[in-house]
Amino acid sequence: MSSKLIEREAPPQGAIIVHPEREGRASARGPDARLEEAVGLAQALDLQVRDALVAPLRRMTPATLFGKGKVAEIADLRHAHEADVIVVDDALTPVQQRNLEKAWDAKVIDRTGLILEIFARRARTREGRLQVELARLSYERSRLVRTWTHLERQRGGFGFMGGPGETQIEADRRLLADRIGKLKRELAEVRRTRNLQRGARQRHPFPAVALVGYTNAGKSTLFNRLTEAEVLAEDMLFATLDPTLRMLKLPDGRPAILSDTVGFISELPHELVEAFRATLEEVREADVILHVRDIASEETDAQAADVRQVLERLGIDLEDRKLIEVWNKADLVDPEHRSELAGDARRAGAVLVSAASGEGCEALLETVAALVDEAAPVEVHTPAGEGAAIAWLYRHGRVLERESEPDGGVHLTVKLTAQAQGQFEQLFPHAEVRG
Structure with a gap:
């Protein structure tokens, strides 16, 4: 067989x-x-x-x-x-x-x-397909002995080597090893290109937010709700496999980058953990991680533990990360228990939402904005005629106060990430920034 x-x-x-x-x-x-x-x-x-x-x-x-x-x-x-x-x-x-x-x-x-x-x-993207094939070949390599059982009756040979069956196994192992080596080289090139793309994104002062969660927890539905995108979202295990990135608008108008990642599962095969380590670098590089949980499931606590375990296997220390638990599928919870669940969410520091109906999504965005907005405010003075600088600050920071001066200059109090502040100072050297 x-x-x-x-x-x-x-x-x-x-x-x-x-x-x-x-x-x-x-x-x-x-x-x-x-x-x-x-x-x-x-x-x-x-x-x-x-x-x-x-x-x-x-x-x-x-x-x-x-x-x-x-x-x-x-x-x-x-x-x-x-x-x-x-x-x-x-x-x-x-x-x-x-x-x-x-x-x-x-x-x-x-x-x-x-x-x-x-x-x-x-898998849809080139990288996803390469990763899956690499994982599959690594899995199949240990099973080659099964592939050639139909040749066992042909054993024989000259005494100093196995018969045709064993020769075929060795030849197939060499073919597999060659194919695995080629896949690794192709993946290295794809990842090099993706790292360049990530570097280009990092030159923009947009915070990065990553969705993680157990498979079928509703990550893609939430992704679509928050970004108004049309990513495949079905009631199915592993409906999303390849990472997807979209722009997200925070309540104060600032943009962020939101990434939807592959769902986790208990006892995820080690071949796949290794193969998808690079894909999940979106999580490693994120400023905020949204851990989406199916709060209507009786297994929600066990699923959350499995997600944390996989993240730890990937070397992501959740203790040092800004993480928000998103208790999704509130619409499926018995109405009699909704108020009790909402209280539990507040005590746990979680946000109760329904990605399907949109309930709680505004509160989630406000929570995300607060987490990426922890930089101390700086004072910025722009001379007259620097409208582009002021517009840039509104796009990439959070303006708390604005005061026009008699000479046409503008004084602003604004929150910027360190990266955004450095970029602003390079782009607009005539503006004065005081921390």
Whole structure:
């Protein structure tokens, strides 16, 4: 049975979802919630879920993960439902995957393979596609032994080397290594270009705001609401994959740059964490991070913990960052509990919003503006005829006071970031700035 993931052109296939519940697993969410998430992942891949079950796992069987009884039970389910695919919501070794495919006479995909295939379908930008392919090849490289089992019967040779089957495996490993090396070089060039673009953005004194959150928390809907953009926003896991940037207007008219990033998920495969490390540099470089949470979900606390864990794996220290928790989907909360939830949000320093209706979004923008507005005010004197300088300050800073002088000059009290102040002084050397 081939180890390849589901082909993109394949028609919808029937699937059975199995979540192995390991005994003693430390987790903030229960097995039913994990199974529901696995079903959502399968549906995001257009699989027709015909059955889903939690399989208690007291101890792991090295050859098949599950014990003989559970393997036989799932085989019976597979035949009863005529399923084409069995999704195991856990990491499988290549040997386990091969043995289960033989036992169940069906295609077997583990959690990592499932997420990789979803990412492969959703990537749109060149960098996103390169990152996904690199992650997929790294995953497949460990499974090459499965790819050539049809050649085992051809083993033989001259005694000093393996037969054609083993030779093919080695040749394929070399091809994979060459392809991985080429992808890394291409990615390095794409990232160099993107870093130049980021450097150009940083020369503009606009604050950067990044959205992060668990997949399907409503980041893209909020992004569209705040920027009036039309980014794909669906009730689907990993609807957004590639980072998107748009201009955002703060309440006082100042612009900011808002970025929408890939959603996180529990136990995100390490191949993808590494592959998307550069993409998530938008988060690392942000002045303010908006952590969007689905507050209507029973799993919201566990999901928030998973997001923080992934950010820590990326080397982003949240203790040193300006972070706002955005409690989204308030419209889905029972009206009887809304006032209580609003009080909880205030005590937690969070902002309660509904990206779908727009409720709370103005308060969110005001909170963002306050966080990017912590610079001490400076006094600016512009001589007569420096209208361009005054307009620049209104666009890129926050003017607190303005006083016209008899000689045509203007005195302003304005808040500017250090970067904006430095740029202003370079552009308008005739203006006088006192800190």
